[in-house]
Amino acid sequence: MITKLAWRNTWFKPLNTTLSIILLTASVAIITVLILLQKQFEDQFSSNADGVDLVLGAQGSPLQLILSSVYQVDAPTGNIDYSEAKKWMENPFVKTAIPLAFGDNYHGFKIVGTTPDYLTKYDAKIVSGKIFENNFEVVIGSEIAKKLNLKAGDTFFGSHGDAEEGEVHEEHAYKIVGVASKTGKVIDNLILSNIQSVWAMHDSHEHAEEAEHDHGHEEGHVHEEGEAHHHDHDHDHEMPQISEEGKEITAVLLKFRNKMGIVTWPRMIPQNTKMQAASPAIEINRLFTLFGIGLQALQYLAYGIMLISGISIFIALYNTLKERKYEFALLRVNGATRFQLLYLVVIESLILCVLGFLFGTIVGRIALTFISGSSEEEFKMSFNPFEFVWEKEGFLFLVTIFVGILAAVIPAVKAYRLNISKTLANA
Amino acid sequence: MINTKDITFSYGKETAFAFPDIQCRDGEAILITGGSGKGKTTLLHLLGGLLRPQSGAIQVNNTDIGALSEKKLDHFRGENIGLVLQQSHFIESFSVLENVALASWLATGKQRIEKAKSLLKHLDLEKQMHKLPSQLSIGQQQRVSIARALINEPKVLLADEPTSSLDDENAFKVADLLDNLSKEFQSALVIVTHDSRLKQRFTNQISLS
Numbered sequence: 001m002i003t004k005l006a007w008r009n010t011w012f013k014p015l016n017t018t019l020s021i022i023l024l025t026a027s028v029a030i031i032t033v034l035i036l037l038q039k040q041f042e043d044q045f046s047s048n049a050d051g052v053d054l055v056l057g058a059q060g061s062p063l064q065l066i067l068s069s070v071y072q073v074d075a076p077t078g079n080i081d082y083s084e085a086k087k088w089m090e091n092p093f094v095k096t097a098i099p100l101a102f103g104d105n106y107h108g109f110k111i112v113g114t115t116p117d118y119l120t121k122y123d124a125k126i127v128s129g130k131i132f133e134n135n136f137e138v139v140i141g142s143e144i145a146k147k148l149n150l151k152a153g154d155t156f157f158g159s160h161g162d163a164e165e166g167e168v169h170e171e172h173a174y175k176i177v178g179v180a181s182k183t184g185k186v187i188d189n190l191i192l193s194n195i196q197s198v199w200a201m202h203d204s205h206e207h208a209e210e211a212e213h214d215h216g217h218e219e220g221h222v223h224e225e226g227e228a229h230h231h232d233h234d235h236d237h238e239m240p241q242i243s244e245e246g247k248e249i250t251a252v253l254l255k256f257r258n259k260m261g262i263v264t265w266p267r268m269i270p271q272n273t274k275m276q277a278a279s280p281a282i283e284i285n286r287l288f289t290l291f292g293i294g295l296q297a298l299q300y301l302a303y304g305i306m307l308i309s310g311i312s313i314f315i316a317l318y319n320t321l322k323e324r325k326y327e328f329a330l331l332r333v334n335g336a337t338r339f340q341l342l343y344l345v346v347i348e349s350l351i352l353c354v355l356g357f358l359f360g361t362i363v364g365r366i367a368l369t370f371i372s373g374s375s376e377e378e379f380k381m382s383f384n385p386f387e388f389v390w391e392k393e394g395f396l397f398l399v400t401i402f403v404g405i406l407a408a409v410i411p412a413v414k415a416y417r418l419n420i421s422k423t424l425a426n427a
Numbered sequence: 428m429i430n431t432k433d434i435t436f437s438y439g440k441e442t443a444f445a446f447p448d449i450q451c452r453d454g455e456a457i458l459i460t461g462g463s464g465k466g467k468t469t470l471l472h473l474l475g476g477l478l479r480p481q482s483g484a485i486q487v488n489n490t491d492i493g494a495l496s497e498k499k500l501d502h503f504r505g506e507n508i509g510l511v512l513q514q515s516h517f518i519e520s521f522s523v524l525e526n527v528a529l530a531s532w533l534a535t536g537k538q539r540i541e542k543a544k545s546l547l548k549h550l551d552l553e554k555q556m557h558k559l560p561s562q563l564s565i566g567q568q569q570r571v572s573i574a575r576a577l578i579n580e581p582k583v584l585l586a587d588e589p590t591s592s593l594d595d596e597n598a599f600k601v602a603d604l605l606d607n608l609s610k611e612f613q614s615a616l617v618i619v620t621h622d623s624r625l626k627q628r629f630t631n632q633i634s635l636s
Contacts, residue, residue, distance in 0.1 A: 001532045005518065012520035326516040333477070334575070335505015335533040337498050421477040424512060424587075425468050 002340055006347040016316040020352045021359065023309030028360020028400060030302035033367050034295055035392045040383045042288065045071070048185050049280035051096075051121050053262045056085060057251035059270065062278035063287060069100055069251035070280050072110060072186050073379045076102055079248035080275050088269070093261035094254055096121075101249040103198035104158035104169060109144050111158050111174070111191040113198035113249075119180060121253070122187040128152050129178030135200050138174045138193045142182040152176050158201070172201055199247050306403055309356065313349055314407040321411050328415050329423040338416050345412035346405060353404030357397055428453050429474060429583050429615045434483030436469055446470050446483075447633060449617070453582065456606055456616040458625060461635030467619040470635070471587050474617060476504045488582040505534030509576030509614065511605070513588035515568040517560035523547065524556045527575045534579045546574045550604065566597035570604065577608055584609050586618040590625060602628050 010017050049070055057065040058078030067074035082099070089097035098121060101113035112118075116131050119139070129152030132139050140150055150156070154176045160167040174193065182188060254277070256262055262279065269277040328341050365385040372383040429451045437443035444466040451457045461467050472478040474485060476492045485492050488507055495503055517526050527543040547556055550570045555563055560571065569589060576584060586605055590598035602625055609616035618625065626632065 001529065001538070005521070005529070008518075008520035327518055330516045330518070331533065332501065333475070333504065333510050334530040335501055337501045339498075340533075421469075421472040424477070425472065 002344050003347055006344055006351055009344075009348055010351050013316070013320065016320075017352065020309055020313045020316060021356045023305060023312055024353060024356025024400065025359040025363055027302045027305035027309060028357050028396065029364035029367060030305070031299065031396055032361055032364030032393065033371070034299055034302070035389050035396070036364070036368055036383065036385070036387060037371070038295055039389050039392070040387065044185070044381060045284050045288075048122075049284060051255055052253045052280050053256045054254045054265055054277045054279055055251055056080070056088060056097075056254055056269065056275055056277050059274060059276045062276060063283045065251065065276065065278045066280050066283040068102075069253065070186075071381075072112075072190065073381070076250045077276075079250055080252075082247045082249050084273060085249060085252050085275070088265075088273075088275075089252055089254075091261070093256055093258045095257045096255045098253040099195060099249045100251045100253065101195045101198040103193075103201060104160055106156050106158050106174070106191060107148060109141075109148075109189055109191055111138065111193060111198070113193050113195035115194070118192060118253075119187070122183050122185050124180040124183050124187050126178040127181045129176070132177055132193050132197075135194065135197045136172055136174050137177045137197070138191050139178040139180055140176055140192075141180050141188040141190050143188040144191065145179045150176055150179075152178055169201055195249065303399075306399070310403040310407045313352055313404065314410070317345060317349060317408060317411040318414075321414055325415075325418055325423050328418050329420040332418070332420045333424070341415040341418070342412045345415050346408045349404040349408035350401065353400045357400045361393070428486075428488055429617065430486040431474070432484050432486075434473060434480040434485060436466070436473060436478065436481050438469075444469060446473075446635070449474075449633060451583075451615040451617055453613045453615055454610050456609060456618070456629055456631060458629040458632045459617065459619040459635060460621060460626060460632055461619075462621060465635040467621075467635060468587055471585050471617070471619045474583070475508050475510050475585050476500050502534070505530075506579055507582045509579070509581035509584040511569070511572050511576045511584070511586040511589045513591055515560070515565075515572040517568070517571070519559065519561060521560075522557050523552065523560055523563070523571050526560060526571065527578050530575045531578045539578065543574070543578055546578060547571075550574050566593055566600070569593060569597070569601055573601070573604055573608070577612060577614075580612045581614055584612075584614040584616045586616070586620075588620050588622065589618065590620065590622050595624065598622070598624050599628070 049066075052070055055065055055069050057069060057076070058080050060077030064074050065077045068076040085099070088094070089099070096117055098115055098117045099113075100118075103111045103113055105111060119126070119131070124141075126139065127142075129139070144150060155173040156176075157173055158169050160169060174191070174197075180187060180192075254261075254265075265277045266279060269275050331341060331344075332338075368383055368385040372385065376382040429449065431446065431449045433445075433448065435443065435445045446466065449457065449459075459467060459470060469478065473480050474487075476485075476487075476495075479493060487503075490503065490507075492500060492503060517523075518529060521529060524540070524543055524547065527547065528538040528540050531537065531539040531543065544556065547553060550573065552567060552570055552574070555567055555571075560568060563571065569592075573589075576586075584605065589605065590601050593601060605616060605618065606629070608614075618629070620626075
């Protein structure tokens, strides 16, 4: 009954109530989004970097190299010579070495030349069809299969480079031979082929385009230099093997047998070659530290808003106290105890806080759905709004409740200590 | 039934009151009159357990209310004492019916909705039952507070200037209601007032001086 009374009182002054709830909702929503973003971001980043100790690639920004080769979100730093890279890939320190050659895209989904090891690294299985074997055979990630409604047996033409609007390679069609299982990692949004396919596509491509375009500015896009220019125009995809001589790839994902390599190679490689070796762990840590500051600032802002909403609840309760003291005196006359009045005021504050928290949680998740939509489009990275980070959100709930109780303390104590006789006598 | 013996009360050193003894049996009515500053409201609050006397004893229904703890007194007040005030105060967010039912819940832990309805009907407030108190006229509001004071069938019904803000017609109506209902429910009725209209209505009077 006291709770019912508190509930009614809450809605008897809808403007005060709405203001408090809006403020609480805003702060809880911001914090919820931050919690979920941070958690899922870190999860995705670390799960994608699992099993990659170092990345071998062209010199340039190590962060860029990691972002492009491991997370597929940035442009590559450039290309490296395959034969030179091979020397390092075959080093006894190396357990597995997965070469990556970025080629074209299909509707914005990157076509990456690699080896079947790449699927193993991401624990992706072939759910239908088989693994790519011959040139121009591709395995597509589960998200692509779903979004573009493709299946094994379909064929498509790739577009040049990483821009969706790029030149269409009409010389060769890619044939989908398999679909990979869903992993929740970058591989879901990739089209995988063998490395030769990427080379072969551009062997002929170079000839076709050479006259009109200068591709010099398209860093990282695999161009085969030299030899291809002397190739004949009509080589086809049945050709089993292309010479590795002078060919380039984009990066190599390395896993070591021996920790020594992880420590020494980042220094050794730039000294002896034109390449660099970057550690995903270090670079991602650096990245998190960078935007960690931004997240922190936003978090402070959100807690600031929560403080303001606490003050707003306090002012609302305190202001109405004066007009409500007759109501309180009346309740006492009718047999209510001091404690019931205290309880009433605290419950009113908590109603606001719980509502604010609920709305905030919902609004935060709606916001995340929108963020996920746009990040999906831009970075092929989606966030799950229905995940609950119990520990942090539970803590947030406790903070909200604490704010509610804090805001109610002074008004509640005033109600508790109300002198009924004096209140009624002065009426 | 209400009995007092030698009760005194003071606000600081300046204003001290010594009240005459009061005896009022069940179903009887007593009018306490006197000018302002004579302690009428103070006496009523003492009788209602809202204030505690400095000395002397107040017995309501054979219970010495001065000896009760704060919490027990709250409960006792809810169950045995009905209070009608000069100005009616209500829980603004509750309807008339809910206001009356709330009084029964606070005293007994149960909401006697049916009882509240029949009481309101008895007081000619059937149509106003589901309105908010602020939508009622002052006369109607005063009747609601009478209903609220009577819902628990208290042994003592206390009224503080119940008619001072009412016109003649409503004043007599309220006076009749208080008199008749306290007889009906066998409550001891104590009214403090300076309203001369009531002085003609009730014979049993005590004057404070």
